[in-house]
Amino acid sequence: MGNTAMDRVPCSWCGAAVFALLLGAVSSQNLMLCYYVPTSYFPVSDVPADLCSHLVYSFGQITSTGIVPVRQSDLQRYRVLVGLKKKNPKLKVLLSLQKDFPSVVDAGTTVMENFSSSAVKFLTSNGFDGVDLDWEFPSGKQRNSYAAFIQIFNADLKKAGLLLSAALPNNPYSFKAGFDPGTLTREMDFMTVMAYDFHLYLAGRDNRTGYNSPLFTPKGESKFLSTAAMVEYYKQVGISASKLLMGIPSYGRSWKLANASQHGLHAPATGKGDPSPYRHFKGLYLYPDVCMARQLGAAEVFDKENVASYLYTKNKDWVAFDSQDTVLAKVNFMKKLKLAGVGIWALHLDDVTGVCKAGPLPLLNEIKKALQNYSNSTLADSWK
Numbered sequence: 001m002g003n004t005a006m007d008r009v010p011c012s013w014c015g016a017a018v019f020a021l022l023l024g025a026v027s028s029q030n031l032m033l034c035y036y037v038p039t040s041y042f043p044v045s046d047v048p049a050d051l052c053s054h055l056v057y058s059f060g061q062i063t064s065t066g067i068v069p070v071r072q073s074d075l076q077r078y079r080v081l082v083g084l085k086k087k088n089p090k091l092k093v094l095l096s097l098q099k100d101f102p103s104v105v106d107a108g109t110t111v112m113e114n115f116s117s118s119a120v121k122f123l124t125s126n127g128f129d130g131v132d133l134d135w136e137f138p139s140g141k142q143r144n145s146y147a148a149f150i151q152i153f154n155a156d157l158k159k160a161g162l163l164l165s166a167a168l169p170n171n172p173y174s175f176k177a178g179f180d181p182g183t184l185t186r187e188m189d190f191m192t193v194m195a196y197d198f199h200l201y202l203a204g205r206d207n208r209t210g211y212n213s214p215l216f217t218p219k220g221e222s223k224f225l226s227t228a229a230m231v232e233y234y235k236q237v238g239i240s241a242s243k244l245l246m247g248i249p250s251y252g253r254s255w256k257l258a259n260a261s262q263h264g265l266h267a268p269a270t271g272k273g274d275p276s277p278y279r280h281f282k283g284l285y286l287y288p289d290v291c292m293a294r295q296l297g298a299a300e301v302f303d304k305e306n307v308a309s310y311l312y313t314k315n316k317d318w319v320a321f322d323s324q325d326t327v328l329a330k331v332n333f334m335k336k337l338k339l340a341g342v343g344i345w346a347l348h349l350d351d352v353t354g355v356c357k358a359g360p361l362p363l364l365n366e367i368k369k370a371l372q373n374y375s376n377s378t379l380a381d382s383w384k
């Protein structure tokens, strides 16, 4: 118990037992999977041990012969994250992979097998509990070899008692092209629906205000532009609800209104919003930016029908974001659908410096609270 080295001794006979144990854990608990991206303002030493059930280090680097750290200093950060398991023995720490899948998946079975056994050694020796595949996105030509790769990799992962998860696209077109639902639902321990970036300003194409991550698709928009629609889509193509995590963003998207007096949903916009008040990103609001905008007197609206929040400023900036209200309603909906839990992009986009005056990581703490108290909430029925 608690001996991480022992937990991970590879053995051929324990794979099945470990797998059964993991499945049990997945279906009986509300997973809260949080992506961690190292940044100067949110060093790994600030990551709490007891907020998330799963921490996912973003990212490791794929090469044709295995996984390597993106930068040498990542190795020390891996150790700190994995070390949090001493404080919270239930915590799982995964490594996410995003780029350079083609160097393995397009290179044939031998390279896949070599990559797989070497990657498992890398994960094990660095103390990880598993790996997350975040390929954005395999093409139609890569679909079959990606499915084969997932099978090869997972066989080795399971022999070592490691988890396999994936991030799924926010639209059916990318999914249909590159992913095989049967393989995913069989091989993956869980999958996060990347239910965000449904709208961001694009000149001439997405130039009316829109929600980054609504729970429901607003009237007049095409069917799949929401969290609930994409979750439903994945269930329809045969992915088990008990393996799906609802993706929730801790960031919002901003727009520049064409006309200060037209500040609702689908109002004309001329560009991305100005650099955000706290982190100074154009077109992007982190949660502390939302809090600072509130403090500067922005007007805020909770669209209860679609479950989305937005604010607008005197400077004609318009921001769609996730609030306490939206995350509570989303978590309640997730529970109603009996999904496995939520996946959050990302820790560092929440308020890490106390701008909101609500303690560290207030939005993620709201999510955690909602996961624990889902059935007892004032917003439980807001989405009916």
Ligand SMILES: *[C@@H]1O[C@H](CO)[C@@H](O)[C@H](O)[C@H]1NC(C)=O
Binding pocket: 110, 111, 114
């Ligand atoms: C696979 O790994 C073996 C042993 O490390 C090596 O000899 C062989 O060249 C590798 N094959 C490929 C295709 O990378």
Ligand SMILES: *[C@@H]1O[C@H](CO)[C@@H](O)[C@H](O)[C@H]1NC(C)=O
Binding pocket: 203, 204, 205, 207, 258, 268, 269, 270
């Ligand atoms: C939005 O795009 C459409 C189609 O390209 C264009 O006709 C319209 O003028 C644009 N609106 C704004 C406010 O830029």
Ligand SMILES: *[C@@H]1O[C@H](CO)[C@@H](O)[C@H](O)[C@H]1NC(C)=O
Binding pocket: 259, 260, 261, 262
């Ligand atoms: C701005 O919107 C208001 C309300 O819809 C409208 O009366 C006004 O003419 C608009 N102004 C411009 C410059 O389009």
Ligand SMILES: *[C@@H]1O[C@H](CO)[C@@H](O)[C@H](O)[C@H]1NC(C)=O
Binding pocket: 369, 372, 373, 376
């Ligand atoms: C959630 O539940 C816990 C334990 O039952 C309780 O202590 C806490 O006050 C609850 N929080 C809310 C917001 O209801």
Ligand SMILES: *[C@@H]1O[C@H](CO)[C@@H](O)[C@H](O)[C@H]1NC(C)=O
Binding pocket: 375, 376, 377
């Ligand atoms: C929710 O929790 C509060 C405080 O714990 C309690 O007073 C209330 O009755 C609960 N509501 C429901 C619907 O269970």
